[in-house]
Amino acid sequence: MKVVIVGGVAGGATAAARLRRLDESAEIVVFERSGYVSYANCGLPYYIGGIITDRAELTLQTPESFWRRFRVDMRVRHEVTAIHPDTKTVDVKNLATGEVFAESYDKLILSPGARPTQPALPGVGIDRLFTLRTVEDTLKLREFIEQHHPRSAVLAGGGFIGIELVENLRELGLDVTVVQRPKQLLNPLDADMAAFLHAQLREKGVKLMLGRTVEGFAADGDRVNVLIKDEAPLTADMVVLAIGVTPDTGLARDAGLELGIKGSIVVNDRMETSVPDIYAVGDAVQVKHSVTGQDALLSLAGPANKQGRIAADNICGGDSRYLGSQGSSVIKVFDMTIAATGVNEKTARQAGIDCDKVFLSPMSHAGYYPGGKVMTMKVVFEKGTYRLLGAQIVGYEGVDKRIDVLATAIHAGLTGPQLKDLDLAYAPPYSSAKDPVNMAGFMIENLSRGLVEQFFPEDVDALPRDGSATLLDVRTPGEYAAGHAEGFVNLPVDDLREHLAEIPADKPVYLICQSALRSYIACRILSQHGLRCSHLSGGWRLYTAVMQDQAAAQEALPCGMEK
Amino acid sequence: MKVVIVGGVAGGATAAARLRRLDESAEIVVFERSGYVSYANCGLPYYIGGIITDRAELTLQTPESFWRRFRVDMRVRHEVTAIHPDTKTVDVKNLATGEVFAESYDKLILSPGARPTQPALPGVGIDRLFTLRTVEDTLKLREFIEQHHPRSAVLAGGGFIGIELVENLRELGLDVTVVQRPKQLLNPLDADMAAFLHAQLREKGVKLMLGRTVEGFAADGDRVNVLIKDEAPLTADMVVLAIGVTPDTGLARDAGLELGIKGSIVVNDRMETSVPDIYAVGDAVQVKHSVTGQDALLSLAGPANKQGRIAADNICGGDSRYLGSQGSSVIKVFDMTIAATGVNEKTARQAGIDCDKVFLSPMSHAGYYPGGKVMTMKVVFEKGTYRLLGAQIVGYEGVDKRIDVLATAIHAGLTGPQLKDLDLAYAPPYSSAKDPVNMAGFMIENLSRGLVEQFFPEDVDALPRDGSATLLDVRTPGEYAAGHAEGFVNLPVDDLREHLAEIPADKPVYLICQSALRSYIACRILSQHGLRCSHLSGGWRLYTAVMQDQAAAQEALPCGMEK
Missing domain, CATH: 3.50.50.60 (FAD/NAD(P)-binding domain)
Structure with missing residues (x-):
C-alpha cells in the first residue's frame, strides 16, 4: 500500500x-x-x-x-x-x-x-505587512524586528494567534494597537466575558480600536498607514494581518x-x-x-x-470515528488565562438553542492559603433539559483546569446540576472543598429547583426605576459607597431580616451584591417571605467589568496612535 | 421545625x-x-x-x-x-x-x-506527643514550637495531614523522621507510584523508616524516645501521632x-x-x-x-442523593504535586476486580514552551470492559488538572479508550495538542486492539535470561551506557529495521526504553515481522524509580536519628 x-x-x-x-x-x-x-x-x-x-x-x-x-x-x-x-x-x-x-x-x-485570510484591500502585499502561520512567516517577522527595531505595530484582527502575537510584541516594548471590525476580541467569548480580556490588554498598554473597518494599507516611507473607514489613518512601523484563516x-x-x-x-x-x-x-x-x-x-x-x-x-483497516469538535481552547494573555469550551451564549442562540447561564467568581484555591486568585466563570446550559452547552473562564491560576473538567463533563453529556456531584481533588493549594465546577453545579441546580431567579448586566438599565419595583444593594455601606448602580438602595444582607417590613410586599425586588452570593441569600430570605425577587448574576463585579469595557470602547482614540 | x-x-x-x-x-x-x-x-x-x-x-x-x-x-x-x-x-x-x-x-x-487514632501503646499521653485535628491542636503545636524551638521531630504515620505536617516542620528547619508500619506512605498510591513520593521526601532531607512497628513512647528529659520493635529507639524533641483517624x-x-x-x-x-x-x-x-x-x-x-x-x-422536603465517594485527593509535597482518584491497583485487586494499567510520563505542557515538567501517570482500568477504575499522578505543574479530568471521566463512566476523544483545551503554556489524558486513552486503546503488550517493573527480575528470550534496550548507546537492566542488549529503535535478521524469530522479545514510547514503536515493528514482543510499561524511568526506592528502604538507618 x-x-x-x-x-x-x-x-x-x-x-x-x-x-x-x-x-x-x-x-x-x-x-x-x-x-x-x-x-x-x-x-x-x-x-x-x-x-x-x-x-x-x-x-x-x-x-x-x-x-x-x-x-x-x-x-x-x-x-x-x-x-x-x-x-x-x-x-x-x-x-x-x-x-x-x-x-x-x-x-x-x-x-x-x-492560510491567513488576505482581504481584498488596497495595499495588501506591501512591505512591513506580515502574516503569521508558518515557520517562514515567523522567521521573516523576527528578522524584521531584529533588523529594523520597530517601535509600533498594528494588528488587524483579534483571534488566538493575533492576541498571542500582541502580547509578544508588547513584551518586546512595541506600542501595539489592535484594530478590527468586530466589537470584541476572541470570538469564543461572549461580550460580557471579553470585557475582562479587553481590560487586561488595556492595562498592559495595548490600544484597542474595535468596531473599526480597515479599508486598506499604504506605504509611508519606513512606515505603514492603516486606512480606517471614517477615521484618520493609523501609522505604525509594521502591520500584522491576523483577521482569520x-x-x-x-x-x-x-x-x-x-x-x-x-x-x-x-x-x-x-x-x-x-x-x-x-x-x-x-x-x-x-x-x-x-x-x-x-x-x-x-x-x-x-x-x-x-x-x-x-x-x-x-x-489500515480499522474503524475509528471522529466524534466532532467541542471547540475547547485556552490562551495566555499576559498574566491572565482565558479559556472556553463548547458553545458560548451567542452561538447557542444562533443555533436556535434556548439557553440560560450562570456566572460565578470563585477563588482558584482555598482563600486561606496564599496566592489564590479570583476567576470569572460563565456556564451556559439548555433551558429545561439543563444540558451543558459551554463554559468560558477568565482568570489566572486554575482556569485551564476548570475548563478541561467542564470540557470533559460536556463531552460525557452531563447536565449542569450533575456538576455538583463531581468528586474533584481538593487540598488548599489547589482548590476549595467545593470546587468552582461544583459551585456552578449548585447554582444551576438551584435554578432548576426554582430556588432563585436572576437578571444580567444587560438587564440593569431597563429595570423599573419608577417606584414599581424595589432595587436593593445588599453589600456593606462601605462597598455601596465605593460605587453602585443607579437607583439601588443599600440594605446589607445581614440587616435584611430586621427591615422586612419596610420592603413593599407587592412589588418585585431586584438585588445586587458584589459577586452574587449575598444577593442569592437575600433572595432566599425575601422569597420565603412571599416577595418576588431576582438577583444580578455575576454581581457588581461582572456588571462593572462590562460597563467599564463599554466606556473604554467609547473613549478609544478616534484617530490612531500618533495622537 | x-x-x-x-x-x-x-x-x-x-x-x-x-x-x-x-x-x-x-x-x-x-x-x-x-x-x-x-x-x-x-x-x-x-x-x-x-x-x-x-x-x-x-x-x-x-x-x-x-x-x-x-x-x-x-x-x-x-x-x-x-x-x-x-x-x-x-x-x-x-x-x-x-x-x-x-x-x-x-x-x-x-x-x-x-479523631486521631490513639494507639493503645505505652507512653501515649505524655508531653511533647501531639496530634493534629482541631484548631486547638494546631495552636498547641505551634505554641510548643515557638517556645521550645525543637530541632527534631518524629512523625508516626504517613497519611495526608502527616505528610503536609512533615513538609511544614521541615520548612521550619526541623530534622524530621517518619516511622510507620506500612512500607509506603499515602495509601491512595500504589507502591510503584509511592516511589516518587519517597524520593522527593528523601531529597528534601526527610528520613523515612517504613515497615517499622512503634511499640511505645517514653519521656527522656526534654526529649521523647520512640520505641521501635527490634531496633534502637528514635529520640526527638517532639513526636506527632498521625497514624490515621x-x-x-x-x-x-x-x-x-x-x-x-x-x-x-x-x-x-x-x-x-x-x-x-x-x-x-x-x-x-x-x-x-x-x-x-x-x-x-x-x-x-x-x-x-x-x-x-x-x-x-x-x-427540607427535597430528594437529594449522595452518589458515593470516588476518593479524589491531591497533596502538595514540597515541590511536587501528588494526586489520585478512584481506586488504585491494589484496592481494585482486593475488591476482586480484574484490572490492567498503563504508565506514561508526559510533559505538563508543550515541550518547546519553557517550564514544562514531566509527570508520571498511572491509569488503572478493568480488563475486558476497559472501564476506568482509577488514576494516580505524581509530578509538578498540571497534575491537579489531569486528576480532575480523570475524576470527571470516571464519574461519567467513560472507558479508557474514550479518553482519547476528550476535546481538551490546548495552548503551549498549558498542555500539548495531545493532552496527557488523551495519551492515556491512546495507550489503552492500543492495548484493547491488541497492538502492543506490556510488562511491568515487578516482572523484570523474572524475565528469562537463559537465552530463551531476547532482551532489547532500544535507547541510544549513551542512554544505555548510563544505566540499563541486567541482561538487556542495546539496539536503538532507529537501527532496528537494519538488524531484524539478527533477532531470533522463535523467541519472545522484551523491550525497554526510557519512557516506553520508543519501545512501543519497536514492538510495532517487530510484531509486524511476526515476533512475539512486549515492552516495559513506564520504561527505564519508572523502573529505576522503583528500584531506587527499594534500595533506599534497605539502606534506611537501622537505629534512629541519633546515629
Whole structure:
C-alpha cells in the first residue's frame, strides 16, 4: 500500500507516524510545501517574543528524523499542484528545483491546513505587512524586528494567534494597537466575558480600536498607514494581518471534492472525503460541532492531531470515528488565562438553542492559603433539559483546569446540576472543598429547583426605576459607597431580616451584591417571605467589568496612535 | 421545625447554611465541642509552617458571623453527650460552665467527624506527643514550637495531614523522621507510584523508616524516645501521632444507630441513619465507593460538604442523593504535586476486580514552551470492559488538572479508550495538542486492539535470561551506557529495521526504553515481522524509580536519628 499525504504538520505528521506503527510495509510519502515538517505551530508567536529562544525548539522533527524513526519519506518544499482521483495520482512540484512530477497513491490524506485570510484591500502585499502561520512567516517577522527595531505595530484582527502575537510584541516594548471590525476580541467569548480580556490588554498598554473597518494599507516611507473607514489613518512601523484563516482547499476543489463552509473539505466521521480513497484532516476540514450538531470550522491543533490518527486507523483497516469538535481552547494573555469550551451564549442562540447561564467568581484555591486568585466563570446550559452547552473562564491560576473538567463533563453529556456531584481533588493549594465546577453545579441546580431567579448586566438599565419595583444593594455601606448602580438602595444582607417590613410586599425586588452570593441569600430570605425577587448574576463585579469595557470602547482614540 | 446539628465544621456548617437558605423559619442549633466553627481543617498544617500567617484566616467564620448571616445558633464549647431518639432530645454539656441541659429536635444531623487514632501503646499521653485535628491542636503545636524551638521531630504515620505536617516542620528547619508500619506512605498510591513520593521526601532531607512497628513512647528529659520493635529507639524533641483517624461515633453507638466499618455511621444515599429523623454526614459516616460499589471510609472535605448540603435538602422536603465517594485527593509535597482518584491497583485487586494499567510520563505542557515538567501517570482500568477504575499522578505543574479530568471521566463512566476523544483545551503554556489524558486513552486503546503488550517493573527480575528470550534496550548507546537492566542488549529503535535478521524469530522479545514510547514503536515493528514482543510499561524511568526506592528502604538507618 502506498499512502501519499499532502501537508506535513499536525494532522499530516500524526497520520504518517500512526500509519507506520500500524503498517510496517506501507510506502508513506509526505509532501510539505514549506521547508519544515511537524513544527510547533502554536509556538510561533512565542519565538517572536523571545520566550522560546532556540529556533530548533520549533522544529524538533526533521525529514531525517522522521525517516530514521518511521521510514516516512517527508519531502519539504514540495507542492502538490493537482489531484487526479481517476488515475489516483497527484502532480507535485519541487519548489527548490522547479521539477514537476506525478506521484501515484493507493490512499491520499489531505492535510493542507488553512492560510491567513488576505482581504481584498488596497495595499495588501506591501512591505512591513506580515502574516503569521508558518515557520517562514515567523522567521521573516523576527528578522524584521531584529533588523529594523520597530517601535509600533498594528494588528488587524483579534483571534488566538493575533492576541498571542500582541502580547509578544508588547513584551518586546512595541506600542501595539489592535484594530478590527468586530466589537470584541476572541470570538469564543461572549461580550460580557471579553470585557475582562479587553481590560487586561488595556492595562498592559495595548490600544484597542474595535468596531473599526480597515479599508486598506499604504506605504509611508519606513512606515505603514492603516486606512480606517471614517477615521484618520493609523501609522505604525509594521502591520500584522491576523483577521482569520481560510481553509487551503484549492487542490480539493479542483479535484472535485465536496466542499462546505468557507470552502472547507467535507468529510464523514471516518475522515473520508466525497471521493473514494481520499481522506482529509485538520484545519481544512469541516467538522460537526459536538454540542450543536451543526457543521463548523475550527482551527485547533488538538482536533487536527486526533483526526490524523483516525484517518490512519481507517486506512489500515480499522474503524475509528471522529466524534466532532467541542471547540475547547485556552490562551495566555499576559498574566491572565482565558479559556472556553463548547458553545458560548451567542452561538447557542444562533443555533436556535434556548439557553440560560450562570456566572460565578470563585477563588482558584482555598482563600486561606496564599496566592489564590479570583476567576470569572460563565456556564451556559439548555433551558429545561439543563444540558451543558459551554463554559468560558477568565482568570489566572486554575482556569485551564476548570475548563478541561467542564470540557470533559460536556463531552460525557452531563447536565449542569450533575456538576455538583463531581468528586474533584481538593487540598488548599489547589482548590476549595467545593470546587468552582461544583459551585456552578449548585447554582444551576438551584435554578432548576426554582430556588432563585436572576437578571444580567444587560438587564440593569431597563429595570423599573419608577417606584414599581424595589432595587436593593445588599453589600456593606462601605462597598455601596465605593460605587453602585443607579437607583439601588443599600440594605446589607445581614440587616435584611430586621427591615422586612419596610420592603413593599407587592412589588418585585431586584438585588445586587458584589459577586452574587449575598444577593442569592437575600433572595432566599425575601422569597420565603412571599416577595418576588431576582438577583444580578455575576454581581457588581461582572456588571462593572462590562460597563467599564463599554466606556473604554467609547473613549478609544478616534484617530490612531500618533495622537 | 427545629434542627439540631452536632458538629460545626465542614458538613455541619454547610448543612446549617443550606438549611437556612431553604427554610427561613426553621430553628437551627449547632453544638460544637471545640471553640471554633467552620474552620479551615485542611489549612492547619500550613499554619504550623507559617505559610498561613494569620490565625484568623483559619477561622473566618465565627458563631457571631453565622448568626448575623444565617440566624444559626452556633454554640461552641458545647458537647452533646447523649441522643435520645425516643424523646427526640439530646443531652448537652456546656464545657465552659459545666452546665448540662437537654435540647429537643425535630431533625438531628450528626457531623462529629473523626479523631486521631490513639494507639493503645505505652507512653501515649505524655508531653511533647501531639496530634493534629482541631484548631486547638494546631495552636498547641505551634505554641510548643515557638517556645521550645525543637530541632527534631518524629512523625508516626504517613497519611495526608502527616505528610503536609512533615513538609511544614521541615520548612521550619526541623530534622524530621517518619516511622510507620506500612512500607509506603499515602495509601491512595500504589507502591510503584509511592516511589516518587519517597524520593522527593528523601531529597528534601526527610528520613523515612517504613515497615517499622512503634511499640511505645517514653519521656527522656526534654526529649521523647520512640520505641521501635527490634531496633534502637528514635529520640526527638517532639513526636506527632498521625497514624490515621477513627470516626467519632460513641454518641451514635450509644443511641443505637447502626454502625459500619471502624464504627462509622451507616447512612443511606439520602444521608439518613438507621434511626428516623437522624441524619449523619462527613468523616464519621460510611460511604459507598463509587468505583467498587463497596462500603468505604474516606476522610475528605469535599464529600463532607456535599453530604451536609444533601442532608439539609432532604430535611427540607427535597430528594437529594449522595452518589458515593470516588476518593479524589491531591497533596502538595514540597515541590511536587501528588494526586489520585478512584481506586488504585491494589484496592481494585482486593475488591476482586480484574484490572490492567498503563504508565506514561508526559510533559505538563508543550515541550518547546519553557517550564514544562514531566509527570508520571498511572491509569488503572478493568480488563475486558476497559472501564476506568482509577488514576494516580505524581509530578509538578498540571497534575491537579489531569486528576480532575480523570475524576470527571470516571464519574461519567467513560472507558479508557474514550479518553482519547476528550476535546481538551490546548495552548503551549498549558498542555500539548495531545493532552496527557488523551495519551492515556491512546495507550489503552492500543492495548484493547491488541497492538502492543506490556510488562511491568515487578516482572523484570523474572524475565528469562537463559537465552530463551531476547532482551532489547532500544535507547541510544549513551542512554544505555548510563544505566540499563541486567541482561538487556542495546539496539536503538532507529537501527532496528537494519538488524531484524539478527533477532531470533522463535523467541519472545522484551523491550525497554526510557519512557516506553520508543519501545512501543519497536514492538510495532517487530510484531509486524511476526515476533512475539512486549515492552516495559513506564520504561527505564519508572523502573529505576522503583528500584531506587527499594534500595533506599534497605539502606534506611537501622537505629534512629541519633546515629
